[in-house]
Amino acid sequence: MEHSPATGGAVGKAAHDKVPDGKAPVEWAAALRGGLVALPLLGLSAGLVARAVGHADAAALAWSLATLAVLAVLLVQVATSLARGDVGLDLVAVLSMGGALALSQPLAGAVIALMFAGGQSLEAYAAGRASRAMTALVARQPRTALREEGGDGDPPRMREVPLADLAPGDRILVRAGDVLPVDGRVAAGRAVLDLSSLTGESLPASFGANAAVLSGSLNVGQAFTLMAERPAAESTYAGIVRLVEAARDAKAPMARLADRYALVFLLVTLVLAGGAWAATGEALRALAVLVVATPCPLILAVPVALVSGLSRTARRGVLVKGGGALEALAKAEILVVDKTGTLTHGRARLRAVAALPPFGEGEALRLAASLDQASAHPIARALVEEAKSQALSLASPSAVTEVPGDGVIGLVDGRRVSAGGPRLMRSQGIAFPSAGSDADGPAASATVLVAVDGRPAAILSFADPLRRDGAAILAALRESGIARVVLATGDRRKVAEALTAGLPIDAVAADLDPADKTKVVLEERLRGPVMMVGDGINDAPALAAADLGVALGARGAAAAAEAADVVLLVDSLAPLPDAIRIAKASRAIALQSVLVGLGLSLAGMVAAALGALTPVQGALLQEAIDVAVILNAMRALAGPDRESHPGKPAT
Missing domain, CATH: 2.70.150.10 (Calcium-transporting ATPase, cytoplasmic transduction domain A)
Incomplete structure (x- = not known):
């Protein structure tokens, strides 16, 4: 039996149960909009045939029925929106179709209905095309x-x-x-x-x-x-599904701003239509104004452009949690980056064990590795792997307490074992030789102190070399618009500076605990929008404090991925410059579409108010504007599935 690629299972069940057949309400609404165009098309065609054979009354009836059918569906949509507290430009469509019927303009009504339904179908297609990559992620579960x-x-x-x-x-x-x-x-x-x-x-x-x-x-x-x-429910893919569903439901700040502008545009439309009618006494002029404003490209372009950007970044292994995060990604100017797992591989290897009498190297290593089985930190995993490679018999730890950024404390074979940094040892009153902090030199990218029953037991030195593509990626980030790069790490300053020498980094903040990293982020926010990149549980507070948090989710801590606004699904920063460029392009295209669409709509409305456009001509012009705006917004989907970027994501 093959696995079913539906959205059910441990994580997708909530979404799956929303409506029959696993379709979310938004998908049903899109399907309805997509099929709505058939009604006015059929009615308009039947009316034209009837009038061609001399049955004017039958033609008027066919056009009126087609208009009424679309109007009925539209009224249901408007009522649903009003029940949610959303007041949009669909009201203008109601007024224009209702006005055409009231003014005995059945042909104009049918054309308006066809143009409106055609615009909704185009919008449904564009939205579906834009979100295809994200939807595919969910469908494969x-x-x-x-x-x-x-x-x-x-x-x-x-x-x-x-x-x-x-x-x-x-x-x-x-x-x-x-x-x-x-x-x-x-x-x-x-x-x-x-x-x-x-x-x-x-x-x-x-x-x-x-x-x-x-x-x-x-x-x-x-x-x-x-x-x-x-x-x-805690796996990487389950988290991706949750993030995708949240991203599809989230409304970006630009979209919320567009909603507010839509209300202003609605008032302008009503004032212009009413003014034209009052000044000339010609109701058809008011109708023509309403028709040109139905619907407004303002509410079509922004979602299409932003979702297109989300889809493109998803294809590159960068999951952005909604349009708001995409906008923040486009605005980021300062990068605060953790070292371990981002600029380095995060796969440190044990370089040396300095046992302190009366403890032997093997026993100290076994006790520390047994304790670190309870930790997800990269250094802890490296220690456990080394102990297993030496065939050491590891015990199960108990009463374990992990202090993010400092280390782990617990019981192993009835002995109290501590493994971590100097702060952890000082907090327990355990004094290590001074060599434990500096004697290892810059070659040791991390040092773990081990204490047993309150006594110093060993000093473990680890090496985690810089990624070979680190300099190229930082340079690409500069080119994508990042003006300042700050390294924030819990390592000693000597280690951090030696490891990053020659890299395009503006400042190094070392010897940091999670609270210190958060403070660095808050200080950098005074200079401009900050993007924080990290991959460990100790990075979660700083990720949440930044304007935009980016987590390496391929093997990073779940806490970091949950706190972040963007999750890199590869074990590398390589896709991030492309994601920034996509975000900037999507935002620019959305703004461009709004400004051009609004300008064309306002020009058409003024022309209609002056009597230069009939309602039928206004409907055709409105449809041309909508098509142009949506096609322009879909340019955010343009580009190859894989863009060139420095380095190659590690697998």
Whole structure:
């Protein structure tokens, strides 16, 4: 049985249950708008045929019925909007169609109805085209997985279970063509995965035994066994689905501003139409003014352009949480970036162990690694991997407390073990030799102090080299509009400055705890809009404090991804410059569409008020304006699926 690519499962159920067949209300509304054009088209055609054969009354009846059909649907839409507290320019469409019928202008009414329905169909198409990439992410979510069951001497058997039933430690068979249901590691076999839907990377990546793999990847190789590391609801792909749904529902500041301008435009329209009628006594002039203003490109262009930008960034492995975040991305001028996992790989390796008597190197390493099994920090993972590679027997820690940015405290084999930085040790009154802070030199990118039962036990030195493409990416960020770059790190200043020497960085803030990082962000906000980039749980407060938070979500902490406004689905900053350029272009196109569309509409309304346009001509002009504005807004979708950028996202 194949996995169903619906939006059900552990995460998508809420969205799936909104309406039958898994369609969200917005999708049903789009389908209705898309099919609405058939009614006035049929009525207008039937009326033209009737008049051509000499049946003027039948023609008028056909046109009136077509107008009434569209008007009835429109009234339902307007009533629904008013119930939500939204007052929009659909009211102008109601007045123009109702006015055409009241003034015995059935042909004008039918043309207005056709133009209005055609505009809604075009808008529905544009919105669907713009959000296609984000919708595709949600649609690929599997509902079930093949879990290996058995034990106690019984041969293992495979059983298909809902994603909600999966738990860490479960062994899952991933067949060729399956989408990985949860985050985990390759337990048996070799995984060849297509990551394009997550990262935009076009070439499949190969993963060997014990390699970490992300949910949402597509297995394009042979079947392999996956060991689940997280529940389905906490996996990378589940988080992506939540973010996509939030992004589709969010309304950008520019869109909210457009709504307010739409009300002003509505008042201008009514005043101009009423003034033309009062000045000339010709009701058709007022009708023509209303027709030209139906609907306004102001409310069409902004959502299409912004959603187009969201879709393009999603194709590049950059998930932006809505139009508001896209606008903030376009305005960012200052970059505050964490070092570990962003400018470096975040995969530090143990370089040296300096044991302090009476503890031996092996025992100190075993106790520290046993404790760090409870931490998701990159340094902690590196320590655990090193201990396993040395075949050390790790114990299960208990009573663990993690102090973000400082370290971990807990019990291992009944002994109280602490592993972290100098602040953690000072808080417990544990004094280490002074060599523990400086003797390692700049080659050690991180130093972990280990204490056992309140006594210094070891000094562990780690190396986490700079990414080879770090300088090129920072240069590309400069070119995309970032004027100032600040490095914020918990490492010692000597380490940070040695590691980033020669990089285009304006300032280095070192020896920071999470509160200090947040303070740096707040101070930089006085200079301009700040974008903060981080990947660890200790970065979450700073991400939330920035104008725009960017998290490396490929393997970063869930807290960082939740606090951020933008999540990079690749383990690299490489796609960020492209995302900034896309955001700037989308915002510029939205503004351009609004200004040009409003100018054309106002010019047409003035011409109609002066008697230069009939209602039918006004309807045709209005449709031409809408088509031009929406097509211009869709330029935000332009560009190849993969743009060139420095470096290549790591898999």
